[in-house]
Amino acid sequence: MEIDLRGIKVPNGDRVQVIIDGKIVRDVIIQRGYARMRYNSADGEIIPEVQHGSKAEIRYMGELLLEGTFFRD
Secondary structure, three states, X not given: OEEEEEOOOOOOOOEEEEEEOOEEEEEEEOEOXXXXXXXXXXXXOOOOOOOXXXXXXXXXXXXXXXXXXXXXX
């Protein structure tokens, strides 16, 4: 699972929260308006449970910056 964030208006080095279905999954650091969150089960990482229709949110200091819905490819 991979989420790329681009054009985020957050100061360099600050963190945003990645939330899936209301649960905080990870904090990611923003650098020059960009961040990437990647999970790979082949590397032994536990991938958060995501289903068709799961809701994703990106929040900074509690403020909603982005939101979207997961869909199957």
